[in-house]
Amino acid sequence: MARLWRVRRGQTEEGHDGLTYEFFEYPDREMLSIELAQRLAGDLRLALQHEDRAALVVPGGTSPGPIFDDLCAADLDWSRVDVLLGDERWVPEDSPRSNTALIKSRLLVDRAAKARFLPLYAPFDAPEDALEDLSAPIADVLPLAVVLLGMGTDMHTASMFPEADRLEEALKPDAPILMAMRAPGAPEPRITLSAHVLNGAMSKHVLIYGEEKRAVLESARGKPALEAPINAVLDEAKVHWAL
Numbered sequence: 001m002a003r004l005w006r007v008r009r010g011q012t013e014e015g016h017d018g019l020t021y022e023f024f025e026y027p028d029r030e031m032l033s034i035e036l037a038q039r040l041a042g043d044l045r046l047a048l049q050h051e052d053r054a055a056l057v058v059p060g061g062t063s064p065g066p067i068f069d070d071l072c073a074a075d076l077d078w079s080r081v082d083v084l085l086g087d088e089r090w091v092p093e094d095s096p097r098s099n100t101a102l103i104k105s106r107l108l109v110d111r112a113a114k115a116r117f118l119p120l121y122a123p124f125d126a127p128e129d130a131l132e133d134l135s136a137p138i139a140d141v142l143p144l145a146v147v148l149l150g151m152g153t154d155m156h157t158a159s160m161f162p163e164a165d166r167l168e169e170a171l172k173p174d175a176p177i178l179m180a181m182r183a184p185g186a187p188e189p190r191i192t193l194s195a196h197v198l199n200g201a202m203s204k205h206v207l208i209y210g211e212e213k214r215a216v217l218e219s220a221r222g223k224p225a226l227e228a229p230i231n232a233v234l235d236e237a238k239v240h241w242a243l
């Protein structure tokens, strides 16, 4: 079982950013994977009780693989689920850095193979060349039902990085659904859902492992999202942590 803290940042002396989120601490990563996958599946089932289809956003990177291994076997009507990444690195699918390759091999298998995948990559030189084509099917599935995000040790989430060229625009309530992004901390161009699209979800979860990321999250307290992009999506989120 996870231990739960409700964090009300707006009421602390250190920061007054007004963000409230729940922090779930698990005994280990295995328990986190099992319980988080059950929670995501439960959120999807709930969404499907009210809507014909439900859109699930997932992160890439090194953290979510084990959750995908559990979630892909969840007993729910995957044929009514649209799965998409929160962000992608602008690399082909055969690159070891492809988030698409990760979810195709670890999430869109087993029962979840019946889900519909909405890509965030197309074989063009730059993400700008594909924005229109990739955005159109996403517009059709909004608002999102369930969002799972990761966080880097630089406080980036999705591909909203500190010092990214278009971060300010991505944080605006009227930002485009999908945006190209380049940042000093990102080795390749990126494509990302914008903050308001992620925040429109029925349920929002953030996955982090290790003492360093826990301390980084704590140090984001009171900072503007331009400096600490994770703060753009934290309000009303559930943060899941294990050592």
Ligand SMILES: O=C1O[C@H](COP(=O)(O)O)[C@@H](O)[C@H](O)[C@H]1O
Residues within 6 Å of the ligand: 059, 060, 061, 062, 063, 064, 086, 087, 088, 089, 099, 149, 150, 151, 152, 153, 157, 158, 159
């Ligand atoms: O580059 C990315 O990094 C973040 C965090 O990844 P992790 O390896 O530290 O878990 C990830 O959430 C994002 O989707 C990915 O593109």
